[in-house]
Amino acid sequence: MQYLILAGGFxxxxxxxxxxxxxxxxxxxxxxxxxxxxxxxxxxxxxxVSTNAAYGESFQKWKHDFPNRQITIAVEQTRSDxxxxxxxxxxxxxxxxxxxxxxxxxxxxxxxxGFSFSDFLKHYTPGIPLLAAHDIGSxxxxxxxxxxxxxxxxxxxxxxxxxxxxxxxxxxxxGCSIIPKKELPILIEFAKQKPDNIGxxxxxxxxxxxxxxxxxxxxxxxxxxxxxxxxxxxxAVLGPGVEQAPDVHREELHYEGTxxxxxxxxxxxxxxxxxxxxxxxxxEDCVLERCVIDNNCILKGMDLSDKMLRDGTRLIARKLRx
Amino acid sequence: MRHGVLxxxxxxxxxxxxxxxYALAYFLRVGFIFSTDFPFDRFxxxxxxxxxxxxxxxxxxxxxxxxxxxxxxRTGAYIGFCAILGTALFSLSYYFLFGIFFSRLLLVExxxxxxxxxxxxxxxxxxxxxxxxxxxxxxxxLIVGVTRESGKLIALLQKEKNPLTPVAILDARGSKxxxxxxxxxKGKLDMLEHVLEEDRITxxxxxxxxxxxxxxxxxxxxxxxxxxxxPSVFGIVERDERVDRLEGQPVTTVSxxxxxxxxxxx
Numbered sequence: 001m002q003y004l005i006l007a008g009g010f011x012x013x014x015x016x017x018x019x020x021x022x023x024x025x026x027x028x029x030x031x032x033x034x035x036x037x038x039x040x041x042x043x044x045x046x047x048x049v050s051t052n053a054a055y056g057e058s059f060q061k062w063k064h065d066f067p068n069r070q071i072t073i074a075v076e077q078t079r080s081d082x083x084x085x086x087x088x089x090x091x092x093x094x095x096x097x098x099x100x101x102x103x104x105x106x107x108x109x110x111x112x113x114g115f116s117f118s119d120f121l122k123h124y125t126p127g128i129p130l131l132a133a134h135d136i137g138s139x140x141x142x143x144x145x146x147x148x149x150x151x152x153x154x155x156x157x158x159x160x161x162x163x164x165x166x167x168x169x170x171x172x173x174x175g176c177s178i179i180p181k182k183e184l185p186i187l188i189e190f191a192k193q194k195p196d197n198i199g200x201x202x203x204x205x206x207x208x209x210x211x212x213x214x215x216x217x218x219x220x221x222x223x224x225x226x227x228x229x230x231x232x233x234x235x236a237v238l239g240p241g242v243e244q245a246p247d248v249h250r251e252e253l254h255y256e257g258t259x260x261x262x263x264x265x266x267x268x269x270x271x272x273x274x275x276x277x278x279x280x281x282x283x284e285d286c287v288l289e290r291c292v293i294d295n296n297c298i299l300k301g302m303d304l305s306d307k308m309l310r311d312g313t314r315l316i317a318r319k320l321r322x
Numbered sequence: 323m324r325h326g327v328l329x330x331x332x333x334x335x336x337x338x339x340x341x342x343x344y345a346l347a348y349f350l351r352v353g354f355i356f357s358t359d360f361p362f363d364r365f366x367x368x369x370x371x372x373x374x375x376x377x378x379x380x381x382x383x384x385x386x387x388x389x390x391x392x393x394x395x396r397t398g399a400y401i402g403f404c405a406i407l408g409t410a411l412f413s414l415s416y417y418f419l420f421g422i423f424f425s426r427l428l429l430v431e432x433x434x435x436x437x438x439x440x441x442x443x444x445x446x447x448x449x450x451x452x453x454x455x456x457x458x459x460x461x462x463x464l465i466v467g468v469t470r471e472s473g474k475l476i477a478l479l480q481k482e483k484n485p486l487t488p489v490a491i492l493d494a495r496g497s498k499x500x501x502x503x504x505x506x507x508k509g510k511l512d513m514l515e516h517v518l519e520e521d522r523i524t525x526x527x528x529x530x531x532x533x534x535x536x537x538x539x540x541x542x543x544x545x546x547x548x549x550x551x552x553p554s555v556f557g558i559v560e561r562d563e564r565v566d567r568l569e570g571q572p573v574t575t576v577s578x579x580x581x582x583x584x585x586x587x588x
Contacts, residue, residue: 016511016534
């Protein structure tokens with residue numbers, strides 16, 4: 001089986017955190033989001049990470065963290081959001097270019113999944129497409145995802161609807177699936193019509209009366225697509241408390257909820273709540289609530305809430321006259 | 323560079339025009355002769371001595387600023403204020419240098435000549451300056467946000483040949499428009515760094531996406547770009563705001579509507 005991780009998005013909703021790094025390379029609990037996926041993949045499995053030209057170099061660098069793994073970085077020659085191939089288009093291009101003739105395990109690089117891949121693989125019946133689904137408990141929220149309705153056996157998919165206006169269920173497809181090699185021609189053909197609709201391939205299989213199986217899981221799952229979901233994932237993965245790198249300097253830090261402080265950062269006389277501070281930052285006399293502060297920021301005397309700050313931001317409040 | 327040269331020419335011509343207008347007032351009052359009772363050379367020495375101080379006062383009013391509209395009444399008022407100052411300085415200088423006084427009517431004439439003559443020259447020179455700077459896109463400007471406000475602003479900047487030439491637009495939510503009045507929409511904010519570098523942006527005007535103000539400002543500070551924000555970003559759309567100072571701190575104020583004279587005391 002071939003493992004393909006899709007990491008070709010430009011993550012515009014997470015700008016400016018994604019200005020210099022791809023979304024799957026955002027840190028989550030001390031390591032990039034994508035690393036959580038890699039660690040779940042069997043050690044000797046070949047892995048391809050499909051990305052775009054803007055982030056190709058940073059994935060090449062990240063790959064050095066895994067000298068003993070078979071990781072290939074496939075770079076599609078796109079540099080902006082309007083040029084991109086689409087997720088399914090990228091899969092089809094990779095299958096065609098690399099002459100893939102094997103089952104493929106597709107993962108979206110910006111998803112955090114709590115379940116074990118060996119459990120997922122146990123549910124795979126060779127030749128039958130398999131997708132992982134999670135009950136998010138809200139039909140309203142389910143409108144943003146592909147929804148899955150199962151037969152009575154709780155395994156076979158009865159219907160699949162991509163981003164329905166009125167979902168019938170809150171069981172949604174996650175960024176994890178297996179496409180058997182015999183169905184790859186259908187994928188390539190479908191990708192020509194709808195290159196951006198990766199979930200739509202399951203609708204297509206069902207339309208062609210091809211069985212699709214579903215692996216439902218209860219473990220946590222986060223589709224890190226926005227500031228809110230990124231922060232939610234960090235809070236859920238780390239839990240309450242301060243998570244800090246060993247060489248952090250902190251003095252009079254008051255905190256609530258989950259606080260992450262990256263390497264070489266200094267935090268003084270500040271109150272932080274559910275806030276992530278990346279590396280080499282200086283935070284003094286600040287009140288930060290639900291903020292993500294990128295590398296090399298200097299903040300003094302600032303009160304901020306619900307903000308993402310770009311790399312190198314310098315905000316030093318001038319003192320008001322007494 | 324081009325702007326710098328034009329500003330130097332502007333300052334020099336202002337200085338020469340100020341002296342010339344005083345000389346004109348002299349000749350109109352005294353007659354086109356070199357009087358021995360009221361010698362021109364003394365008059366010329368006094369006005370040449372005063373002219374640089376008058377020019378400094380005019381510079382301090384920011385009359386030469388890129389953002390200043392010369393035909394606006396406020397600029398006219400500043401030039402008028404400096405003309406009064408010039409007249410006062412000239413009277414004092416002449417008296418201190420030569421211990422005598424002269425025609426009061428000449429002072430009145432000189433005041434009006436310098437006020438209106440220089441205001442007219444400023445309006446003319448602004449046209450030259452704008453034509454030069456706009457045609458050569460000396461100040462490539464990035465517009466952030468595709469909104470009706472930003473559309474109106476681009477149209478106005480183009481119509482008035484403003485030195486700030488819009489060359490690109492970014493929109494945080496992604497716009498279906500390909501261009502606005504010929505200015506290309508180059509994508510979402512993830513393209514910011516690329517556009518700032520590629521188009522050599524000197525000014526950024528934020529027209530929407532309030533939540534990204536800090537990051538846009540941060541990018542501008544890092545790259546030495548002037549950051550401008552429209553009041554509509556804060557919901558101030560009636561154009562009745564003003565920049566004030568509250569205990570020395572700059573603040574934007576919107577006051578309730580009332581009689582015009584309240585404006586002076588609010």
